[in-house]
Amino acid sequence: MQSIENKVVLITGGSRGIGYGIAAALMQFGARVAITSRTQAGADDAANRLNQLGKDRALGIAADVRDLKSQQQAVDLVLQKWGQLDVVVANAGLGYFASVETLTEEQWRETIDTNLTGVFFTMKASIEALKKSSGYIITIASLAGTNFFESGSAYNASKCGLVGFTQAAMLDLRKHGIKVATIMPGSVATEFNAHEPSALDGWKIQPEDIGQLVVSLLQMNPRTLPSKIEVRPSLPR
Secondary structure, eight states: OOOOTTOEEEETTOSSHHHHHHHHHHHTTTOEEEEEESSHHHHHHHHHHHTTSSTTOEEEEEOOTTOHHHHHHHHHHHHHHHSOOOEEEEOOOOOOOOOTTTOOHHHHHHHHIIIIIHHHHHHHHHHHHHHHHTOEEEEEOOGGGTSOOTTOHHHHHHHHHHHHHHHHHHHHHGGGTOEEEEEEEOSBOSSGGGOOOOGGGTTSBOHHHHHHHHHHHHHSOTTOOOOEEEEOOSSOO
């Protein structure tokens, strides 16, 4: 079993929800974690909470996945602090849900720019550092990438594209010793889409469950690469 202790991990959109759950799970195994948020205040608040799990093992960075330069700056800050980058979790995402008839151009562009182009930028910014560490890239897609639904055109398109992009990138990068995988969760109890988690969400996957899955991926023998993982609530709603 591979050790996660002292691995350096960059998680986009890590200040809450799935990203925060992944960060907390990794820190419990001794990882050093940098989380990004669009605001420095949000990133710092989450990093301060994470540092209760391990002093000076969490770093908050303000960054926007829609901006390649911003993503490169985030990677540079991680390298300046810890001198290495071992794992990148491309988690940042959003969703607008409306009929294609009423979906606005701005909503379409923001969804694609964040959920798909943003992952491309995150990956581009981190490849050289990950070559040095024979690192790992994990993208957080969704079952919506293959299971389509009404009023989901933009979100479905972004996640379908993300699944395909990640699988192609896996084939491109494994020759450099970089592993690439995508996790496709079903319903997760988070603040996604302005929803506040409640006791009614107990049937859903919890953010810490995705964190546990990421830990398991990183602990696997390096000869093994689960490249696409679907995960659902174990019981129907």
